[in-house]
Amino acid sequence: MRIPLTALLAGALASVLLAGTAHAATSSSSAPAFKAALAKNPIYKTGKLGYDTCDEQDVQSADVDEVRVYLEGVLDCLDAAWKPVVERAGFTFSKPTLRLITKPGAPTGCGDKFPAAAQAVYCSKNKRITYLVNSAVVQEPNDLMLMAVLAHEYGHHIQRLTGMFGALTPYKRKNIARVLDESRRLELQAECLAGTFIGSVWHSLGRKETDFTYITGSGGSGSVLSLLGIKGEDQAQQTHGSAKNIGAWLKRGYDTESAGGCNTFKAPKSQVS
Incomplete structure (x- = not known):
């Protein structure tokens, strides 16, 4: 069985925890007030991504060398796509590094080892994927x-x-609901930003539309939580949102092709639960 959203969920969960940020939910139906770096970040006003071509390399299996060539090529596209946008928003751009591993347990640079449940993680300390x-x-x-x-x-x-990571609420025992709410908004925004890039370069990929709709969940991928063997109010959904909302934000980024469509910190609770 394919597990498209599972990989996104597990990787995102690990990336937030390894970035040193605890994360949570609000009882209000509307978005609570967040710091300007989160809710009014200049990145939201930069317009469409404007990068429309990314040449994918052929990948037939999970061979490390094949996958490395593919990912390094896509990473070059991501750098080229986002650099002018970040700079247009008034920030300094720098490239992340990429490390490939074949089994969990490797150090990430954020004081912890790569978790068994993840597909990929991002460490904000060393800016490494x-x-x-x-x-x-x-x-x-x-x-x-x-x-x-x-x-x-x-x-x-x-x-x-x-500057979004630095604007998140530090975890304290009494503010877990707030922290979890911010976590879901952060993760769903990353999902939306992924969709922004994919949507921007889509017509250059030569793919069938079903390749994308399968990932959003509309093509029968099934419940992320059930695929993970998770039921009820598990930490994965509390920190990352429901499968439905993950797919919705991915599609929103794809449709808008703009970081402006990814302001999850202005979204009502129903869209980030």
Whole structure:
């Protein structure tokens, strides 16, 4: 069974925890007030991404060398796409680094080891994406999941460059609801930013529309939580949102092709639950 959203969810969860940020929910139906770096960040006013061509390399299996060539090529596209946008928003751009591993447990640079449940993680301290190469991320030849996971982690890099990580509420025992709410908004925004990139370069990829709709959940991928063997109010959904909302924000970024469509910190609770 393919697990497109599972990989996104697991990778995103690990990336937030490894970035040193605890995260949570609000009882209000509307968005609570957030710091300007989160709710009024200049990145939201930069317009469409404006990068329309990314040449994908062929990937037939989870062979590390094949996957490395593919991911390094997509990473170059991500750098080229986001650099002018970050600078247009008034921030200094720097590239993230990429490390491929073949099994969990490797150090990430954020004081913890790569978790068994993740596909990829981003560490804000060293600005490095650590990516697990295994059969889960290449269930079929040229699986779009390779790009989607990398673009999601790159979304966290954009959040790091634009000061969002530093504006999150520090965890305290009494503010877990607030922290979890911010976590979901951060993760769903990274998902939306991934969609922004994919949507921007989509017509250059030569793919079928079903490659994308499968990931959003409209093509029968099933419940993320059930695929993970998770039921009820598990930490994964509390920190990352429901499968429905993950797919919705990914699609929103794809449709708008703009960071302006990804302001999850202005969204009502129903869209970030």
